[in-house]
Amino acid sequence: MNDLRDLYQEVIFDHNRSPRNFGMLEHPTHQAHGVNPLCGDELTVSLVLDKGGVIEDLLFEGRGCAISTASASIMTEILKGLSVPEADRYFDAFHAMATGQTPSQTDLPALTKLEVLSGVRDYPARVKCATLAWHTVRSALRNASASVTTE
Amino acid sequence: MNSAAHNQYPPALDVYALRADFPALAQQINGHPLVYLDNSATTQKPQAVIDAVADFYSRDNANVHRGVHRLSQRASDRFDGAREKVRAFINAPSCAEVIFTQGTTGAINLVAQSYGRSILNKADEVLVSAMEHHANIVPWQLLCEETGATLKVAPMNNNAELLLEDFANLLSEKTRIVALTHVSNALGTINPIQKLTRQAHQAGAVVLIDGAQSVAHGPVDVQSLECDFFAFSGHKLYGPTGIGVLYGREALLEAMPPWLGGGDMIRTVSFEGSTWNALPYKFEAGTPHIAGVVGLGAAIDYLDAIGLQAISAHEQALLVLATQRAHSQPGMRIIGNASDKAAIVSFELDGIHPHDVGTILDSVGVAIRTGHHCAMPVMEFFGVPATARASFGLYNTAEDINALFDAITKTQSLFAR
Known part of the structure; x- marks a missing residue:
């Protein structure tokens, strides 16, 4: 039996109630829009990549369930200040975690922060909620302006 | 579905006995008894339907209308017998007017592509309502794109009643x-079809009714509705998935060109040209879903034995109870408050996304639908990305409603902290 508490941990409620880095940057270098058509979740990620390829600022805005909102909020906290290759490694680690695999990127310092979301692995219908923000930010980093869907 | 039916005091259902007919209901989810409230998406199947399908495959399986051997004869008899049951169930004048399709969606697409494409011109209009399911929007959009015709939308008010x-x-x-x-399906509104059909006919239009959400919940008589086409699905009628019905007036069907070409729908084929089979076969190309048709016939027998008026009265009582409970539940808002409603309660909880509601309800065994219900324009109208929806069937009880509201309270307290 899945314990609901593994999915809805206190940290999730906290980020859902008061999402960090919420809003839109006025002059982003990169931006992407992500939607999960099945549940109507949508969010926009805007970021500034500095000349050295480091994510200088990162905001998200949109509406979604507690899982997708918390995931986006936690993601912005982790990725700010990281280089694109570092961000990619977090993406891969989180993707592994959410789909029930063990991430190989064990050296990542903020990996434990992501663990609060690993409960989604027992809820296949909710994995897309948790990964939407990550797919969107990856898409923004790859193409300066893009639109993604988790369907 | 006429409201007069509610005043005839049909005998109350012995719901607890009926529940025993549905094996899927007797299971535990996460250690809780399953409370199945997603009947608008699909209904559970009574043992009689499951047995009919299994029995067909076990003894009578053969292709229909093709062989002289015994199994083919039995399969054809069961197939044709089911068509007569469908005819009687919706009071169609003739079996020639009952066409088997893959579902409601298949039936609507058939009308759009055969009837619609053969009559529509650039200056013409197709009228739908603001509360349609995508299956009754997109086929018409595609048709309008092909023909240059215009799609018009009749609006609704904030109670989800057609204006x-x-x-x-x-x-x-x-x-x-x-x-x-x-x-x-998203709001529960029952539209005054006969009245609307008469107005449309006065304007010279042909009327198609999407009956996916109505046929299992009250008596339907296509002649008293006065519609030209009526589409519905087997799986929302306690029957199998993958089978549906299009009723069409014979004169219209006769004049319509075939849509899908293939075996069974032809009279003669030569490389110079082909001629078409009689109705309803003209619109049933290829081997049909024979077991599905047999299962649908069994579902109709099952519902007829209970009585659609009794089912309607039972579900209306559940709707009244669920609506009263919703009104006294803090932070809960019902979306869709039409004066004439089927037993569908679409709702929102303050500050809680429907997807979270669905997961938390599931953790205590309560199955509801969350999302846009294939009615994105409806969600847009009410300014919500999605709703949670409890939809009732003949086997639901007041205890199910208690379980639903206990689970809603649990969800709210989880999110309140």
Whole structure:
């Protein structure tokens, strides 16, 4: 039996109630829009990549369930200040975690922060909620302006 | 679905006995008894339907209308017998007017592509309502794109009732097809079909009714609805998935060109040209879903034995109870408050996304639908990305409603901290 508490941990409620880095940057270098058509979740990620390829600022805005909102909020906290290759490694680690695999990127310092979301692995219908923000930010980093869907 | 039916005091259902007919209901989810409240998406199947399908495959399986051997004869008899059951169930005048399709969606697409494509011109209009399921929007959009015709939308009010005056005003000599849902899947609204059909006919339009959400929940008589086409699905009628029905008036069906070409729908084939089989076979190319048709026949037998009026009265009582509970539940808002409603309660909880509601309800065994219910324009109208929806069937009880509201309270307290 899945314990609901593994999915809805206190940290999730906290980020859902008061999402960090919420809003839109006025002059982003990169931006992407992500939607999960099945549940109507949508969010926009805007970021500034500095000349050295480091994510200088990162905001998200949109509406979604507690899982997708918390995931986006936690993601912005982790990725700010990281280089694109570092961000990619977090993406891969989180993707592994959410789909029930063990991430190989064990050296990542903020990996434990992501663990609060690993409960989604027992809820296949909710994995897309948790990964939407990550797919969107990856898409923004790859193409300066893009639109993604988790369907 | 006429409201007069509610006043006849049909005998109350012995719901607890009926529940025993549905093996899927007798299971635990996460250690809780399953409370199945997603009947608008699909209904559970009574043992009689499961047995009919298994029995067909076990003894009578053969192709229909093709062989002289015994199994083919038995399969054909069961197949044709089911068509007669469907005819009687919706009171169609003739079996020639009952066409088997893959479902409601297949039936609507058939009408759009065969009837619609052969009559629509650039200056013409197709009229739908603001509360349609995607299956009664997109086929018409595709048709309008192909023909250059215009799709018009009759608006609704904040209670999710169709605005009758606007509907009447949108009708003109340009209106060739009116496609309306009998019961809204996302909101529960029951539309006054007979009245709307008469107005549409006065304007010279042909009327298609999407009956996916109505046929299992009250008596349907296509002749008293006066519609030209009526579409529904087997799986929302306690029957199998993958099978549906299109009723069409014979004169229209006769004049319509075939849609899908293939075996069974032809009379003769040569490389110079082919001639078409009689109705309803003209629209049933290829080997049909024979077991599905047999299962649908069994579902109709099952419902007839209970009585659609009794089912309607039972579900209306559940709707009244669930609505009262919702009104006294803090932070809960019902979306869709039409005065004439089927037992569908779409709702929102303050500050809690429907997807979270669905997961938390599931953790205590309560199965509801969350999302846009294939009615994104409805969600847009009410300014919500999605709703949670509890939809009732003949086997639901007051205890199910208690379980639903206990689970809603649990969800709210989880999110309140």
